[in-house]
Amino acid sequence: MRPFTYERADSAAGAAKAAAETPGARFLAGGTNLLDLMKLEIERPQHLVDVGRLPLAEIAETADGGLRIGAMATNSAAASDRRVRTRYPVLTQALVAGASAQLRNKATIGGNLMQRTRCPYFYDPAKPCNKRDPGAGCSALEGDARGNAILGASDACVATHPSDMAVALSALGATVETVAPAGEIRTLGIDDVHRLPGKAPQIETNLAPGELVTAVVLPPPPEGRQEYRKVRDRASYAGGLFSLALAGERLALGAVALKPWRATRAEAALAGGASPAEAAEAEIGAAHPGHRNAFKITLARRVIAAALEGTPYP
Amino acid sequence: MDMPVRAAARASFEITVNGERRRIEADLRTTLLDLLREHLGLTGTKKGCDHGQCGACTVLVEGRRINACLSLAIMHEGQSVTTIEGVGLPGNLHPLQAAFLEHDAFQCGYCTPGQICSALGMLAEVEHGEPSQVTRDLAAEAVPLTDEEIRERMSGNICRCSAYPQILEAIRDAAGAAA
Numbered sequence: 496m497r498p499f500t501y502e503r504a505d506s507a508a509g510a511a512k513a514a515a516e517t518p519g520a521r522f523l524a525g526g527t528n529l530l531d532l533m534k535l536e537i538e539r540p541q542h543l544v545d546v547g548r549l550p551l552a553e554i555a556e557t558a559d560g561g562l563r564i565g566a567m568a569t570n571s572a573a574a575s576d577r578r579v580r581t582r583y584p585v586l587t588q589a590l591v592a593g594a595s596a597q598l599r600n601k602a603t604i605g606g607n608l609m610q611r612t613r614c615p616y617f618y619d620p621a622k623p624c625n626k627r628d629p630g631a632g633c634s635a636l637e638g639d640a641r642g643n644a645i646l647g648a649s650d651a652c653v654a655t656h657p658s659d660m661a662v663a664l665s666a667l668g669a670t671v672e673t674v675a676p677a678g679e680i681r682t683l684g685i686d687d688v689h690r691l692p693g694k695a696p697q698i699e700t701n702l703a704p705g706e707l708v709t710a711v712v713l714p715p716p717p718e719g720r721q722e723y724r725k726v727r728d729r730a731s732y733a734g735g736l737f738s739l740a741l742a743g744e745r746l747a748l749g750a751v752a753l754k755p756w757r758a759t760r761a762e763a764a765l766a767g768g769a770s771p772a773e774a775a776e777a778e779i780g781a782a783h784p785g786h787r788n789a790f791k792i793t794l795a796r797r798v799i800a801a802a803l804e805g806t807p808y809p
Numbered sequence: 810m811d812m813p814v815r816a817a818a819r820a821s822f823e824i825t826v827n828g829e830r831r832r833i834e835a836d837l838r839t840t841l842l843d844l845l846r847e848h849l850g851l852t853g854t855k856k857g858c859d860h861g862q863c864g865a866c867t868v869l870v871e872g873r874r875i876n877a878c879l880s881l882a883i884m885h886e887g888q889s890v891t892t893i894e895g896v897g898l899p900g901n902l903h904p905l906q907a908a909f910l911e912h913d914a915f916q917c918g919y920c921t922p923g924q925i926c927s928a929l930g931m932l933a934e935v936e937h938g939e940p941s942q943v944t945r946d947l948a949a950e951a952v953p954l955t956d957e958e959i960r961e962r963m964s965g966n967i968c969r970c971s972a973y974p975q976i977l978e979a980i981r982d983a984a985g986a987a988a
Contacts, residue, residue: 496838498818498838501820526880526884530881531860534860575939587947591940594965595964596927596962597867597965598861598876731942
Protein backbone atom coordinates (compact mmCIF):
# COMPACT_ATOMS: atom_id res chain seq x y z
CA MET A 496 0.00 0.00 0.00
CA ARG A 497 1.28 3.47 -0.86
CA PRO A 498 1.65 5.91 2.04
CA PHE A 499 -1.21 8.28 2.75
CA THR A 500 -2.36 10.73 5.36
CA TYR A 501 -5.64 10.34 7.18
CA GLU A 502 -8.29 12.43 8.81
CA ARG A 503 -11.61 11.60 10.37
CA ALA A 504 -14.33 13.93 9.15
CA ASP A 505 -16.72 15.46 11.63
CA SER A 506 -19.25 16.81 9.14
CA ALA A 507 -20.35 15.87 5.64
CA ALA A 508 -19.69 19.36 4.29
CA GLY A 509 -16.29 19.40 5.99
CA ALA A 510 -15.46 16.03 4.44
CA ALA A 511 -16.41 17.25 0.97
CA LYS A 512 -14.33 20.40 1.41
CA ALA A 513 -11.30 18.45 2.69
CA ALA A 514 -11.52 15.93 -0.14
CA ALA A 515 -11.75 18.67 -2.76
CA GLU A 516 -8.87 20.68 -1.32
CA THR A 517 -6.39 17.85 -0.70
CA PRO A 518 -4.63 16.45 -3.76
CA GLY A 519 -5.20 12.75 -4.28
CA ALA A 520 -7.86 12.49 -1.57
CA ARG A 521 -10.46 9.74 -1.39
CA PHE A 522 -13.37 9.14 0.94
CA LEU A 523 -13.09 6.09 3.16
CA ALA A 524 -16.31 4.58 4.54
CA GLY A 525 -16.46 0.79 5.09
CA GLY A 526 -13.29 0.39 3.05
CA THR A 527 -14.16 -3.06 1.73
CA ASN A 528 -13.55 -2.09 -1.91
CA LEU A 529 -11.13 0.81 -1.53
CA LEU A 530 -8.68 -0.97 0.80
CA ASP A 531 -8.71 -4.05 -1.41
CA LEU A 532 -7.74 -1.87 -4.37
CA MET A 533 -5.17 0.04 -2.29
CA LYS A 534 -3.42 -3.22 -1.42
CA LEU A 535 -3.12 -3.91 -5.13
CA GLU A 536 -2.01 -0.29 -5.68
CA ILE A 537 -4.78 0.15 -8.22
CA GLU A 538 -6.08 2.86 -5.89
CA ARG A 539 -3.26 5.12 -4.70
CA PRO A 540 -4.84 7.86 -2.60
CA GLN A 541 -2.48 10.32 -0.97
CA HIS A 542 -5.03 11.24 1.65
CA LEU A 543 -8.02 9.47 3.16
CA VAL A 544 -11.01 11.34 4.52
CA ASP A 545 -12.70 8.83 6.83
CA VAL A 546 -16.43 9.49 6.63
CA GLY A 547 -17.37 6.24 8.39
CA ARG A 548 -18.36 7.90 11.65
CA LEU A 549 -20.39 10.75 10.21
CA PRO A 550 -23.93 10.75 11.61
CA LEU A 551 -25.38 9.56 8.31
CA ALA A 552 -26.50 6.04 9.23
CA GLU A 553 -30.11 6.83 10.04
CA ILE A 554 -33.00 5.31 8.09
CA ALA A 555 -36.03 7.59 8.35
CA GLU A 556 -39.48 8.08 6.88
CA THR A 557 -39.89 10.94 4.42
CA ALA A 558 -42.89 13.29 4.40
CA ASP A 559 -44.28 11.77 1.17
CA GLY A 560 -44.28 8.19 2.47
CA GLY A 561 -40.86 7.18 1.22
CA LEU A 562 -37.70 6.27 3.07
CA ARG A 563 -34.38 8.07 3.40
CA ILE A 564 -31.42 5.78 3.97
CA GLY A 565 -28.30 7.52 5.25
CA ALA A 566 -25.20 6.83 3.18
CA MET A 567 -23.33 5.42 6.18
CA ALA A 568 -25.97 2.80 6.94
CA THR A 569 -24.31 -0.56 6.39
CA ASN A 570 -25.67 -2.91 3.75
CA SER A 571 -26.74 -5.22 6.60
CA ALA A 572 -28.54 -2.47 8.47
CA ALA A 573 -30.43 -1.33 5.40
CA ALA A 574 -31.33 -4.88 4.35
CA SER A 575 -32.57 -5.71 7.86
CA ASP A 576 -34.59 -2.56 8.43
CA ARG A 577 -38.21 -3.60 8.91
CA ARG A 578 -39.54 -0.81 6.67
CA VAL A 579 -37.15 -1.79 3.87
CA ARG A 580 -38.00 -5.48 4.21
CA THR A 581 -41.75 -5.02 4.15
CA ARG A 582 -42.16 -2.06 1.78
CA TYR A 583 -39.11 -2.42 -0.48
CA PRO A 584 -38.39 -6.19 -0.46
CA VAL A 585 -36.57 -5.92 -3.80
CA LEU A 586 -33.96 -3.77 -2.06
CA THR A 587 -33.45 -6.24 0.79
CA GLN A 588 -33.24 -9.09 -1.73
CA ALA A 589 -30.63 -7.22 -3.80
CA LEU A 590 -28.55 -6.29 -0.76
CA VAL A 591 -28.43 -9.81 0.68
CA ALA A 592 -27.63 -11.22 -2.78
CA GLY A 593 -24.36 -9.28 -2.72
CA ALA A 594 -21.00 -10.08 -1.11
CA SER A 595 -20.75 -12.02 2.17
CA ALA A 596 -22.26 -11.29 5.57
CA GLN A 597 -18.91 -10.00 6.85
CA LEU A 598 -18.62 -7.55 3.96
CA ARG A 599 -22.24 -6.44 4.24
CA ASN A 600 -21.64 -5.63 7.91
CA LYS A 601 -18.93 -3.19 6.90
CA ALA A 602 -19.89 -1.93 3.45
CA THR A 603 -22.07 1.17 3.38
CA ILE A 604 -24.91 2.27 1.14
CA GLY A 605 -22.86 5.22 -0.15
CA GLY A 606 -19.82 3.06 -0.73
CA ASN A 607 -21.90 0.44 -2.51
CA LEU A 608 -22.83 3.06 -5.12
CA MET A 609 -19.24 4.23 -5.48
CA GLN A 610 -17.57 0.80 -5.69
CA ARG A 611 -15.52 0.02 -8.77
CA THR A 612 -15.88 -2.68 -11.37
CA ARG A 613 -14.67 -6.24 -10.76
CA CYS A 614 -13.46 -6.63 -14.36
CA PRO A 615 -10.50 -9.02 -14.01
CA TYR A 616 -8.39 -6.83 -16.27
CA PHE A 617 -9.04 -3.78 -14.12
CA TYR A 618 -7.74 -5.87 -11.21
CA ASP A 619 -4.60 -6.98 -13.04
CA PRO A 620 -2.00 -4.18 -13.08
CA ALA A 621 0.09 -6.16 -15.56
CA LYS A 622 -2.61 -5.70 -18.23
CA PRO A 623 -3.65 -2.53 -20.05
CA CYS A 624 -6.87 -0.97 -18.78
CA ASN A 625 -8.36 2.37 -19.79
CA LYS A 626 -9.93 2.79 -16.37
CA ARG A 627 -6.61 2.48 -14.58
CA ASP A 628 -4.51 4.12 -17.23
CA PRO A 629 -6.55 6.18 -19.73
CA GLY A 630 -5.41 5.56 -23.29
CA ALA A 631 -3.62 2.30 -22.42
CA GLY A 632 -6.24 0.15 -24.16
CA CYS A 633 -8.78 -2.41 -22.99
CA SER A 634 -7.56 -5.96 -22.37
CA ALA A 635 -11.08 -7.25 -21.83
CA LEU A 636 -12.17 -6.53 -25.42
CA GLU A 637 -10.47 -9.70 -26.60
CA GLY A 638 -9.78 -11.21 -23.21
CA ASP A 639 -11.29 -14.02 -21.22
CA ALA A 640 -13.85 -11.78 -19.54
CA ARG A 641 -17.12 -13.65 -19.86
CA GLY A 642 -18.74 -11.18 -17.49
CA ASN A 643 -18.33 -8.33 -19.99
CA ALA A 644 -21.04 -5.80 -20.70
CA ILE A 645 -23.63 -6.45 -23.42
CA LEU A 646 -25.28 -3.03 -23.30
CA GLY A 647 -23.82 0.47 -23.42
CA ALA A 648 -20.20 -0.63 -23.77
CA SER A 649 -17.57 1.07 -25.94
CA ASP A 650 -14.27 0.23 -27.59
CA ALA A 651 -12.61 1.77 -24.55
CA CYS A 652 -14.28 -0.34 -21.88
CA VAL A 653 -16.59 -3.35 -21.60
CA ALA A 654 -16.68 -3.59 -17.80
CA THR A 655 -19.87 -3.85 -15.77
CA HIS A 656 -20.96 -2.16 -12.58
CA PRO A 657 -20.93 -4.73 -9.77
CA SER A 658 -23.64 -3.41 -7.45
CA ASP A 659 -26.78 -5.46 -6.87
CA MET A 660 -28.23 -2.73 -4.68
CA ALA A 661 -28.04 -0.08 -7.41
CA VAL A 662 -30.14 -2.27 -9.73
CA ALA A 663 -32.92 -2.40 -7.14
CA LEU A 664 -32.61 1.36 -6.59
CA SER A 665 -33.01 1.95 -10.31
CA ALA A 666 -36.17 -0.16 -10.42
CA LEU A 667 -37.50 1.70 -7.38
CA GLY A 668 -36.73 5.11 -8.90
CA ALA A 669 -34.52 6.19 -6.00
CA THR A 670 -32.70 9.49 -5.80
CA VAL A 671 -29.24 10.09 -4.39
CA GLU A 672 -28.43 13.06 -2.17
CA THR A 673 -24.94 14.52 -2.13
CA VAL A 674 -23.08 17.39 -0.58
CA ALA A 675 -20.63 19.28 -2.78
CA PRO A 676 -17.35 20.84 -1.61
CA ALA A 677 -18.93 24.31 -1.41
CA GLY A 678 -21.59 22.86 0.88
CA GLU A 679 -24.57 22.78 -1.47
CA ILE A 680 -26.92 19.81 -1.37
CA ARG A 681 -27.64 18.14 -4.70
CA THR A 682 -30.11 15.45 -5.71
CA LEU A 683 -29.52 13.08 -8.63
CA GLY A 684 -31.78 10.37 -9.99
CA ILE A 685 -30.15 6.97 -9.47
CA ASP A 686 -29.93 6.53 -13.25
CA ASP A 687 -27.92 9.76 -13.49
CA VAL A 688 -25.25 8.78 -10.96
CA HIS A 689 -23.19 6.35 -13.04
CA ARG A 690 -21.84 6.92 -16.54
CA LEU A 691 -21.47 4.66 -19.52
CA PRO A 692 -17.82 4.34 -20.56
CA GLY A 693 -17.78 6.17 -23.90
CA LYS A 694 -14.25 7.38 -24.58
CA ALA A 695 -13.52 8.15 -20.91
CA PRO A 696 -14.18 5.03 -18.81
CA GLN A 697 -11.98 6.43 -16.04
CA ILE A 698 -14.78 8.89 -15.23
CA GLU A 699 -17.30 6.61 -13.58
CA THR A 700 -19.91 8.88 -12.04
CA ASN A 701 -21.44 12.31 -12.50
CA LEU A 702 -20.28 13.37 -9.06
CA ALA A 703 -17.73 16.18 -8.89
CA PRO A 704 -14.38 15.63 -7.17
CA GLY A 705 -15.04 15.91 -3.43
CA GLU A 706 -18.80 15.45 -3.78
CA LEU A 707 -19.99 13.08 -1.05
CA VAL A 708 -23.04 10.82 -1.18
CA THR A 709 -25.06 11.50 1.98
CA ALA A 710 -28.26 9.51 1.43
CA VAL A 711 -30.39 7.38 -0.87
CA VAL A 712 -34.04 8.42 -0.93
CA LEU A 713 -36.75 5.93 -1.89
CA PRO A 714 -40.09 7.20 -3.21
CA PRO A 715 -43.24 5.61 -1.77
CA PRO A 716 -43.27 1.90 -2.67
CA PRO A 717 -44.78 1.11 -6.07
CA GLU A 718 -47.99 -0.83 -6.54
CA GLY A 719 -47.42 -4.41 -7.62
CA ARG A 720 -44.78 -7.07 -7.40
CA GLN A 721 -41.20 -6.50 -6.33
CA GLU A 722 -38.47 -9.04 -6.98
CA TYR A 723 -34.71 -9.38 -7.43
CA ARG A 724 -33.28 -12.26 -9.45
CA LYS A 725 -29.57 -12.92 -9.77
CA VAL A 726 -27.82 -15.56 -11.86
CA ARG A 727 -24.19 -16.40 -11.13
CA ASP A 728 -21.58 -19.11 -11.15
CA ARG A 729 -22.25 -20.25 -7.58
CA ALA A 730 -25.25 -19.90 -5.31
CA SER A 731 -23.76 -17.46 -2.82
CA TYR A 732 -20.99 -14.89 -2.50
CA ALA A 733 -20.36 -14.34 -6.20
CA GLY A 734 -20.84 -11.45 -8.57
CA GLY A 735 -23.76 -11.63 -10.95
CA LEU A 736 -23.62 -12.76 -14.57
CA PHE A 737 -27.07 -11.28 -14.96
CA SER A 738 -29.54 -9.83 -12.53
CA LEU A 739 -32.79 -7.94 -12.62
CA ALA A 740 -34.95 -5.95 -10.28
CA LEU A 741 -38.67 -5.67 -10.81
CA ALA A 742 -40.67 -3.05 -8.90
CA GLY A 743 -44.22 -2.63 -10.05
CA GLU A 744 -44.01 -1.58 -13.68
CA ARG A 745 -40.33 -0.69 -13.55
CA LEU A 746 -37.53 -3.02 -14.53
CA ALA A 747 -33.75 -2.63 -14.16
CA LEU A 748 -30.96 -4.99 -15.18
CA GLY A 749 -27.62 -5.70 -13.53
CA ALA A 750 -24.26 -7.04 -14.74
CA VAL A 751 -25.03 -5.98 -18.30
CA ALA A 752 -23.50 -2.48 -18.40
CA LEU A 753 -21.23 -0.08 -16.56
CA LYS A 754 -24.27 1.24 -14.76
CA PRO A 755 -27.49 -0.21 -13.44
CA TRP A 756 -29.52 -0.56 -16.63
CA ARG A 757 -33.04 0.77 -16.45
CA ALA A 758 -34.99 -1.28 -19.00
CA THR A 759 -37.21 1.48 -20.37
CA ARG A 760 -37.74 -0.27 -23.71
CA ALA A 761 -39.02 -3.40 -22.01
CA GLU A 762 -41.24 -1.28 -19.77
CA ALA A 763 -42.69 0.53 -22.78
CA ALA A 764 -43.30 -2.75 -24.59
CA LEU A 765 -45.15 -4.15 -21.58
CA ALA A 766 -47.22 -1.01 -21.29
CA GLY A 767 -48.15 -1.50 -24.93
CA GLY A 768 -49.38 -5.04 -24.29
CA ALA A 769 -46.27 -7.01 -25.25
CA SER A 770 -45.74 -10.53 -23.94
CA PRO A 771 -42.88 -11.14 -21.46
CA ALA A 772 -40.74 -12.63 -24.24
CA GLU A 773 -41.46 -9.67 -26.50
CA ALA A 774 -40.64 -7.22 -23.72
CA ALA A 775 -37.35 -9.02 -23.09
CA GLU A 776 -36.59 -8.83 -26.81
CA ALA A 777 -37.40 -5.12 -26.87
CA GLU A 778 -34.58 -4.50 -24.40
CA ILE A 779 -32.08 -7.21 -25.24
CA GLY A 780 -32.48 -6.93 -29.01
CA ALA A 781 -30.10 -3.98 -28.79
CA ALA A 782 -27.45 -5.98 -26.90
CA HIS A 783 -24.06 -6.62 -28.44
CA PRO A 784 -22.09 -9.73 -27.54
CA GLY A 785 -18.43 -9.26 -26.79
CA HIS A 786 -15.65 -11.78 -26.76
CA ARG A 787 -16.92 -14.99 -25.08
CA ASN A 788 -20.01 -13.50 -23.44
CA ALA A 789 -22.76 -14.09 -26.01
CA PHE A 790 -24.34 -16.48 -23.49
CA LYS A 791 -25.31 -13.46 -21.41
CA ILE A 792 -27.73 -12.33 -24.14
CA THR A 793 -29.59 -15.64 -24.05
CA LEU A 794 -29.47 -15.61 -20.27
CA ALA A 795 -30.85 -12.08 -20.08
CA ARG A 796 -33.74 -12.86 -22.45
CA ARG A 797 -34.74 -15.95 -20.51
CA VAL A 798 -34.44 -14.45 -17.03
CA ILE A 799 -36.37 -11.31 -17.99
CA ALA A 800 -39.17 -13.35 -19.57
CA ALA A 801 -39.29 -15.74 -16.58
CA ALA A 802 -39.43 -12.89 -14.09
CA LEU A 803 -42.19 -11.12 -16.01
CA GLU A 804 -44.13 -14.38 -16.29
CA GLY A 805 -43.72 -14.83 -12.53
CA THR A 806 -42.04 -18.22 -12.85
CA PRO A 807 -41.03 -19.32 -9.33
CA TYR A 808 -37.52 -18.33 -8.30
CA PRO A 809 -35.05 -19.58 -7.27
CA MET B 810 -9.35 10.70 21.70
CA ASP B 811 -9.12 13.46 19.13
CA MET B 812 -7.47 12.51 15.89
CA PRO B 813 -5.02 15.13 14.81
CA VAL B 814 -6.24 16.69 11.59
CA ARG B 815 -4.10 15.52 8.65
CA ALA B 816 -2.39 12.94 10.82
CA ALA B 817 1.13 11.99 9.79
CA ALA B 818 1.89 8.60 8.34
CA ARG B 819 1.83 7.06 11.80
CA ALA B 820 -1.21 6.62 13.98
CA SER B 821 -1.53 6.72 17.73
CA PHE B 822 -4.79 5.52 19.22
CA GLU B 823 -6.51 3.23 21.68
CA ILE B 824 -8.50 0.12 20.90
CA THR B 825 -10.05 -2.51 23.14
CA VAL B 826 -9.17 -6.09 22.24
CA ASN B 827 -10.75 -9.00 24.11
CA GLY B 828 -11.76 -6.65 26.88
CA GLU B 829 -8.31 -5.15 27.33
CA ARG B 830 -7.63 -1.56 26.42
CA ARG B 831 -4.51 -1.27 24.26
CA ARG B 832 -2.46 1.75 23.27
CA ILE B 833 -1.32 1.51 19.65
CA GLU B 834 1.47 3.27 17.78
CA ALA B 835 1.57 2.04 14.21
CA ASP B 836 1.96 2.90 10.55
CA LEU B 837 -1.36 4.24 9.28
CA ARG B 838 -1.45 1.49 6.68
CA THR B 839 -1.70 -1.21 9.34
CA THR B 840 -4.80 -3.31 8.79
CA LEU B 841 -6.81 -4.52 11.76
CA LEU B 842 -5.62 -8.03 10.88
CA ASP B 843 -1.92 -7.11 10.96
CA LEU B 844 -2.45 -5.13 14.15
CA LEU B 845 -3.88 -8.18 15.88
CA ARG B 846 -1.32 -10.64 14.60
CA GLU B 847 1.89 -8.63 14.41
CA HIS B 848 1.50 -5.88 16.98
CA LEU B 849 -0.58 -7.62 19.64
CA GLY B 850 0.64 -11.18 19.12
CA LEU B 851 -2.89 -12.52 18.70
CA THR B 852 -2.11 -14.99 15.95
CA GLY B 853 -5.34 -16.95 16.34
CA THR B 854 -6.87 -14.70 13.69
CA LYS B 855 -5.53 -15.99 10.38
CA LYS B 856 -4.46 -14.33 7.16
CA GLY B 857 -5.70 -16.32 4.19
CA CYS B 858 -6.29 -14.29 1.04
CA ASP B 859 -5.88 -10.82 2.63
CA HIS B 860 -8.57 -9.55 0.21
CA GLY B 861 -11.85 -10.33 1.96
CA GLN B 862 -12.54 -13.45 -0.04
CA CYS B 863 -11.82 -16.31 2.37
CA GLY B 864 -13.07 -15.21 5.80
CA ALA B 865 -10.07 -16.62 7.74
CA CYS B 866 -9.54 -13.20 9.33
CA THR B 867 -13.12 -12.84 10.62
CA VAL B 868 -13.32 -11.07 14.00
CA LEU B 869 -16.11 -9.36 15.88
CA VAL B 870 -16.09 -5.57 16.13
CA GLU B 871 -18.71 -4.21 18.53
CA GLY B 872 -20.23 -7.68 18.28
CA ARG B 873 -20.51 -7.77 14.49
CA ARG B 874 -18.41 -9.98 12.25
CA ILE B 875 -16.14 -8.32 9.71
CA ASN B 876 -13.08 -9.20 7.63
CA ALA B 877 -10.14 -7.79 9.63
CA CYS B 878 -8.00 -7.73 6.47
CA LEU B 879 -10.19 -5.12 4.75
CA SER B 880 -10.12 -2.61 7.56
CA LEU B 881 -7.49 -0.18 8.71
CA ALA B 882 -6.74 -0.46 12.42
CA ILE B 883 -7.18 3.32 12.80
CA MET B 884 -10.79 2.97 11.65
CA HIS B 885 -11.45 1.07 14.88
CA GLU B 886 -10.09 3.63 17.30
CA GLY B 887 -12.05 3.37 20.55
CA GLN B 888 -13.95 0.29 19.41
CA SER B 889 -14.10 -3.16 20.96
CA VAL B 890 -12.69 -6.15 19.03
CA THR B 891 -13.15 -9.81 19.92
CA THR B 892 -10.79 -12.40 18.44
CA ILE B 893 -10.80 -16.18 18.83
CA GLU B 894 -8.55 -15.75 21.90
CA GLY B 895 -11.34 -13.74 23.48
CA VAL B 896 -13.98 -16.31 22.60
CA GLY B 897 -12.41 -19.06 24.70
CA LEU B 898 -9.05 -20.67 25.47
CA PRO B 899 -8.03 -24.28 26.19
CA GLY B 900 -9.58 -25.32 29.46
CA ASN B 901 -12.36 -22.79 29.10
CA LEU B 902 -13.78 -23.30 25.62
CA HIS B 903 -16.86 -21.56 24.31
CA PRO B 904 -19.64 -24.07 23.50
CA LEU B 905 -19.12 -23.37 19.80
CA GLN B 906 -15.41 -24.22 20.07
CA ALA B 907 -16.29 -27.39 21.97
CA ALA B 908 -18.82 -28.28 19.26
CA PHE B 909 -16.17 -27.87 16.54
CA LEU B 910 -13.99 -30.36 18.45
CA GLU B 911 -16.87 -32.71 19.09
CA HIS B 912 -17.92 -32.76 15.42
CA ASP B 913 -14.37 -32.76 14.00
CA ALA B 914 -15.31 -29.64 12.10
CA PHE B 915 -11.88 -29.06 10.57
CA GLN B 916 -8.92 -30.81 9.12
CA CYS B 917 -5.97 -28.39 8.96
CA GLY B 918 -7.67 -25.89 11.26
CA TYR B 919 -6.48 -22.77 9.47
CA CYS B 920 -9.96 -21.44 8.73
CA THR B 921 -11.37 -22.49 12.12
CA PRO B 922 -10.89 -19.27 14.14
CA GLY B 923 -12.59 -17.33 11.37
CA GLN B 924 -15.35 -19.94 11.09
CA ILE B 925 -16.04 -19.74 14.83
CA CYS B 926 -15.98 -15.93 15.04
CA SER B 927 -18.16 -15.81 11.94
CA ALA B 928 -20.61 -18.32 13.40
CA LEU B 929 -20.86 -16.28 16.61
CA GLY B 930 -21.64 -13.16 14.61
CA MET B 931 -24.05 -15.12 12.42
CA LEU B 932 -26.02 -16.50 15.38
CA ALA B 933 -26.39 -12.97 16.77
CA GLU B 934 -27.67 -11.78 13.37
CA VAL B 935 -30.24 -14.58 13.33
CA GLU B 936 -31.17 -13.73 16.94
CA HIS B 937 -31.86 -10.17 15.75
CA GLY B 938 -34.04 -11.52 12.94
CA GLU B 939 -31.78 -10.23 10.14
CA PRO B 940 -32.72 -11.79 6.79
CA SER B 941 -30.45 -13.62 4.33
CA GLN B 942 -31.00 -14.36 0.66
CA VAL B 943 -32.63 -17.70 1.52
CA THR B 944 -35.06 -16.21 4.03
CA ARG B 945 -38.48 -16.90 2.52
CA ASP B 946 -40.59 -14.49 4.57
CA LEU B 947 -38.90 -11.10 4.78
CA ALA B 948 -41.75 -9.73 6.87
CA ALA B 949 -41.36 -12.34 9.63
CA GLU B 950 -39.93 -11.14 12.95
CA ALA B 951 -37.97 -14.34 13.55
CA VAL B 952 -35.68 -16.18 11.15
CA PRO B 953 -35.62 -19.99 11.40
CA LEU B 954 -32.11 -21.39 11.77
CA THR B 955 -32.40 -24.04 9.09
CA ASP B 956 -29.42 -25.81 7.53
CA GLU B 957 -30.05 -23.78 4.40
CA GLU B 958 -29.83 -20.56 6.41
CA ILE B 959 -26.61 -21.65 8.16
CA ARG B 960 -24.97 -22.60 4.85
CA GLU B 961 -25.94 -19.35 3.17
CA ARG B 962 -24.93 -17.18 6.10
CA MET B 963 -21.53 -18.90 6.40
CA SER B 964 -20.69 -18.51 2.69
CA GLY B 965 -18.08 -15.86 3.48
CA ASN B 966 -15.90 -18.48 5.19
CA ILE B 967 -14.04 -20.86 2.92
CA CYS B 968 -12.72 -24.23 4.17
CA ARG B 969 -10.29 -25.70 1.64
CA CYS B 970 -10.28 -29.00 3.54
CA SER B 971 -14.02 -28.92 2.84
CA ALA B 972 -15.17 -29.75 6.36
CA TYR B 973 -18.45 -28.01 5.56
CA PRO B 974 -20.79 -30.85 6.66
CA GLN B 975 -19.10 -31.01 10.06
CA ILE B 976 -18.98 -27.22 10.41
CA LEU B 977 -22.72 -27.16 9.74
CA GLU B 978 -23.29 -29.86 12.38
CA ALA B 979 -21.13 -28.06 14.94
CA ILE B 980 -22.97 -24.77 14.46
CA ARG B 981 -26.38 -26.41 14.47
CA ASP B 982 -25.49 -28.34 17.60
CA ALA B 983 -24.07 -25.35 19.45
CA ALA B 984 -27.03 -23.21 18.51
CA GLY B 985 -29.40 -25.90 19.76
CA ALA B 986 -31.34 -25.48 16.57
CA ALA B 987 -33.56 -28.04 14.92
CA ALA B 988 -32.27 -29.12 11.53
